[in-house]
Amino acid sequence: MSHTQKNKTQLLARVRRLKGQLEAVERQLEAEAPCAEVLNLVASIRGAANGLTLELIEGHMQEHVISPLSPGNETSAAGAEELMSVIRRYLK
Amino acid sequence: MSHTQKNKTQLLARVRRLKGQLEAVERQLEAEAPCAEVLNLVASIRGAANGLTLELIEGHMQEHVISPLSPGNETSAAGAEELMSVIRRYLK
Amino acid sequence: MSHTQKNKTQLLARVRRLKGQLEAVERQLEAEAPCAEVLNLVASIRGAANGLTLELIEGHMQEHVISPLSPGNETSAAGAEELMSVIRRYLK
Amino acid sequence: MSHTQKNKTQLLARVRRLKGQLEAVERQLEAEAPCAEVLNLVASIRGAANGLTLELIEGHMQEHVISPLSPGNETSAAGAEELMSVIRRYLK
Numbered sequence: 631m632s633h634t635q636k637n638k639t640q641l642l643a644r645v646r647r648l649k650g651q652l653e654a655v656e657r658q659l660e661a662e663a664p665c666a667e668v669l670n671l672v673a674s675i676r677g678a679a680n681g682l683t684l685e686l687i688e689g690h691m692q693e694h695v696i697s698p699l700s701p702g703n704e705t706s707a708a709g710a711e712e713l714m715s716v717i718r719r720y721l722k
Numbered sequence: 723m724s725h726t727q728k729n730k731t732q733l734l735a736r737v738r739r740l741k742g743q744l745e746a747v748e749r750q751l752e753a754e755a756p757c758a759e760v761l762n763l764v765a766s767i768r769g770a771a772n773g774l775t776l777e778l779i780e781g782h783m784q785e786h787v788i789s790p791l792s793p794g795n796e797t798s799a800a801g802a803e804e805l806m807s808v809i810r811r812y813l814k
Numbered sequence: 815m816s817h818t819q820k821n822k823t824q825l826l827a828r829v830r831r832l833k834g835q836l837e838a839v840e841r842q843l844e845a846e847a848p849c850a851e852v853l854n855l856v857a858s859i860r861g862a863a864n865g866l867t868l869e870l871i872e873g874h875m876q877e878h879v880i881s882p883l884s885p886g887n888e889t890s891a892a893g894a895e896e897l898m899s900v901i902r903r904y905l906k
Numbered sequence: 907m908s909h910t911q912k913n914k915t916q917l918l919a920r921v922r923r924l925k926g927q928l929e930a931v932e933r934q935l936e937a938e939a940p941c942a943e944v945l946n947l948v949a950s951i952r953g954a955a956n957g958l959t960l961e962l963i964e965g966h967m968q969e970h971v972i973s974p975l976s977p978g979n980e981t982s983a984a985g986a987e988e989l990m991s992v993i994r995r996y997l998k
Contacts, residue, residue: 634760642748659737666899670899670900676771679767683765686761686764687989698981720997783893786890801874807942809901836924
């Protein structure tokens with residue numbers, strides 16, 4: 631079972647939260663809210679999208695790279711972990 | 723009238739396109755699509771969110787910084803334009 | 815006097831720190847250090863470059879947009895401040 | 907031999923180019939150049955740093971994750987390739 635299935639509930643919750651934030655932007659634009667408010671809401675969306683991306687990448691690395699390794703491939707597992715620690719810094 | 727009002731139709735179109743992309747991610751997750759597809763769709767969302775942010779920032783600079791300037795404030799207008807050219811590079 | 819002159823010492827200190835980090839990467843590559851170490855050092859450089867950019871943008875907005883405003887241009891000053899608060903979120 | 911050794915010449919060239927760009931920023935600050943020029947040069951540094959990071963990540967994935975795989979670990983190799991295609995989009 632893929633990580634997008636295993637973490638389906640959690641991932642869907644993230645996607646729906648992001649959609650909710652976009653709907654708030656939509657309502658602000660329709661209500662002609664002060665644009666500084668719109669800008670700040672849009673800035674939060676970026677953080678939320680990075681969080682979703684990081685969760686997908688972590689899951690992908692775990693399920694499609696690390697977990698399928700046959701015994702004796704510890705070097706690859708260690709290399710993948712090292713890479714994740716750098717990617718995390720870029721998406722946080 | 724604020725830029726978010728003047729460009730309301732165009733901004734709403736961008737927000738709705740982004741929402742449509744998120745709904746596609748939602749459907750992929752529900753249909754348990756290959757996670758590489760989900761990851762690629764999520765990467766496009768980031769580009770679209772940057773595009774929305776840039777449009778809002780450009781509008782904000784134009785309407786709330788440059789347009790309200792009284793005559794004789796050409797230095798500030800030029801400074802704002804220079805800044806926009808750098809910000810564009812960061813969000814493209 | 816421009817902000818790059820007024821903050822010259824502080825900006826030069828930032829640039830030299832960044833250069834020092836790059837020289838450390840250079841030495842690591844020459845000494846054939848473990849590449850996970852190189853990757854982590856390069857990730858810090860990105861944070862330092864964002865910090866330098868933010869300081870330059872803040873200075874530019876202050877000195878070339880806000881300070882030259884003639885009296886009565888409070889709207890533009892407020893608009894510029896609002897924009898800075900969003901830009902800060904993107905470069906932190 | 908690690909990828910940072912195999913690509914040592916090319917990586918060192920990238921690092922030295924970046925250092926050269928920082929030295930140009932240093933000279934601009936010392937000569938009190940127009941800050942819009944400084945800002946634009948600093949924006950190029952970000953692109954160059956992303957390019958260096960991407961080259962290091964690609965090399966790491968190839969040498970420390972994919973190459974050490976024993977036969978029969980094609981699933982992990984494919985998963986790693988899929989991940990690289992997304993990471994490339996983020997650092998380009």
